[in-house]
Amino acid sequence: MYLHRVYSEVTLMAEQALQAGPDWRRGSVTNDGVRLATFHLGDESNPTVLLVHGWPDTHHLWTHIAPRLAEKYHVVAYDCRGFGESDRPRGVKPYRLSELADDLFAVAEEVSPDAPVHVVGHDWGSVQAWEAVSRPRARTRIASFVSVSGPNLDHLGQLLHDGVSHPTPRHLRTIAAQSVSSSYTGLFQLPVLPNLLLTAMGAPAAWKRFLHAVEGTPPENVVVADTLRRDMISGLALYRANIRQKLRRPNARITTVPVLQVVNERDIALRPAIYENTPTYASKLWRRDTPTGHWLPYTHPDYLTDTILDFLAAQSDTSPTPASVERARVFTEPRPLAGKLVVITGAGSGIGRETALALAERGCELILADLRPETAEQTAQACKLAGATAHPYELDVADTEAFVAFAEEVRDRHGVPDIVVNNAGIAVAGGALDATDEQLDRLFGVNLRGVITGSREFGRQMVERGVGGHIVNISSAAAFTPSRSLGLYSSSKAGVLLFSESLRAELAEHRIGVTAICPGIVDTAIVSSTPIAGLDPETEKSQRDRLNSFYQRRGFTPDRVAAEIVSAIEHNKAVVPVTPEAKIGYRIYRFAPWLSRIGARRKVAG
Structure with missing residues (x-):
């Protein structure tokens, strides 16, 4: 009985330590009156890596990745507006991608005023980072971008328009398949029902069970904030502010920022085919396809960390380009099995x-x-x-x-x-x-x-x-x-x-x-x-x-x-x-x- 009690206490302490995450140094940045909570690791004299989470996560998403990155880089994560410890503006308009990209630049300039930052984005964090790297301002403020499970909505909207105006069997299959995968976004546009559903799913234990059921995500790897239920509901504004607007009137622009696109072939929300026109708009593009799911930072954190470190090393003038990055380069259009x-x-x-x-x-x-x-x-x-x-x-x-x-x-x-x-x-x-x-x-x-x-x-x-x-x-x-x-x-x-x-x-x-x-x-x-x-x-x-x-x-x-x-x-x-x-x-x-x-x-x- 005594041993069982000791074991339970040790297990609880381990879970609490994991939930607390790395020993972040806390700070904040304010953009247009919205306070954004920031979290720092590593030597600030090193190049900065900026980590941007998606829905319904917070900076805790990077718990398993940030410490290893911090061995070589100054790592900064922040809770996006509407999530975690950051402010939650009312309404839908404050959650447009233009506002979110402004937040990203504000954080980048505060934490690395003298040098551009490397950005890693997941889910909606990747979506808003795409908006940022598509601006002229990115040429001097963003050194590279790793996109994980998050498309450029303008690229996706343009792909949809091309499929409607010049339909081909391939386009139609892509649109049909993605429409099925994205059906939940239609639900998120409704006023009351999604709030009720997410209130039920918002308990951390329920969310971990859901991720395990749909993707096999190890529950012990999933680290969420105490604000999860609130984050889920306030984060609905991301879908309501951007999905219809971008798909109806896309504004696809070219970026010269080096981009690594990590495509998860088993992503429950995003089909790999939706990324096929990315080379049209990214002049320096690498792509890595793997048979993994949407929540890669939880399911395979070591693999993702190695992938990020290799790509960052390739951006250095003093280090040889890792072989994994060499074979992931996309010059014209992605091909099946390319980079393997x-x-x-x-x-x-x-x-x-x-x-x-x-x-x-x-x-x-x-x-x-x-x-x-x-x-x-x-x-x-x-x-x-x-x-x-x-x-x-x-x-x-x-x-x-x-x-x-x-x-x-x-x-x-x-x-x-x-x-x-x-x-x-x-x-x-x-x-x-x-x-x-x-x-x-x-x-x-x-x-x-x-x-x-x-x-x-x-x-x-x-x-x-x-x-x-x-x-x-x-x-x-x-x-x-x-x-x-x-x-x-x-x-x-x-x-x-x-x-x-x-x-x-x-x-x-x-x-x-x-x-x-x-x-x-x-x-x-x-x-x-x-x-x-x-x-x-x-x-x-x-x-x-x-x-x-x-x-x-x-x-x-x-x-x-x-x-x-x-x-x-x-x-x-x-x-x-x-x-x-x-x-x-x-x-x-x-x-x-x-x-x-x-x-x-x-x-x-x-």
Whole structure:
């Protein structure tokens, strides 16, 4: 009983300490008669980072982020008007974005009178910061801007107008999807009902349960002010003062302030497609897409902090630009998968090479590994011609120790990959009884153990980082097409298929997708190098030449497989039979396996 009481008291003290947040130094700034409560951390001689919260938060939103930023920067957060310890003007007009942007400049000039500030905004904090960076005044007062889960309403309004005046299927889908996600903003325009609902939700415990239910936000990470219920209701003025006005009469302007746009693909309120016209109005734009939700400062504070620190470092003339920022640069328009870090094994030829080229065209940075370093270098050069950054490596995927070291080197030099394609593979044809032990060991070392090692090593890195990812394992139609001439190869690829399906279930809770790609007859170099067990050298060469000729006549090229791989990543598919015979064989094995067994008796080679 005594121990239980002590434990409860310690737990309560820990929660109270978290709720209190960092040891802020308090201050205030007044703009046009409105007092804004400010909170400071770090050495004031360092460059200033200004943190701007959204609805229904206060400066407490930055509890997990501010202390780490303060190790290098002077950090200032403030409670926006209508929230927390700041004044709450009556009516709707005082909450227009023009007034909020004036507040931001007033705080910036007070806390950093001699140098521009770096701004980080979340939700409505980002919305009002967009208004600020779109003004000419921002050129001398704002050094950079990190936008998290908050669009520029003028950009959004212009996107809506363009969709109405020149409708396309893509525009219409974007408008329809965002209308569903934003339906709550219509409710917020009503006079009485939202006040009643928010009064019920305004208890801190209820709000934490809501965030946990809709986004899986850890309740212990959510830090709210005692004024939460009042903040929710007074903050409705943000929606009433700005949404209709901006969507009806947008005034989209160009900003020259360096902007990093953090796009959360699982944002319950904002669809990623609404940011597609941002490059039109931001001349220095970076974009980072991750499978995360709206309240990133609570769900993944370390990831967001690292992202902010990397971007701030890139704005310095004395520090090298971090690789994560280099690959996030947007020059024209955002592309699917742009800025992702990709590892591909067996990248020197065939499917691996074509997949690298396809992802290079989408703006990925590529780590290209192959047993033959000269072919990896050739693929890297081809990717660079496509405008991508590519790094060649020599790797034998069957050497587990070397593969582990390679994964560690990738993490240390380039970062945790977003996508891994375990493509390296070999084949052995002929009867299982005729194959040598050396052939057997090499086959399973490359095809199965190599895939498992790559999935495990990089999968662990993705889990530790905590913001998802995708693993693609190249299996084969042979995985579900038994054959007397390919039994060993089929079993290695069947292992890849079932391992991938199992790993997909294991990693689902971490938002890491796993795909098994199952090509059929594809014209690659693997056939010309396939040993056929049980044959003398002359007969083996004749059989191999015959098979190679057949594959070439078949004419299904590896770039078509690469296109399926890219689609599988974008749509998080589980199993993808690629060629027509693979799709047919997959269904036969599932619904009429006896046909597969009959077909297995036919000799293909050997």
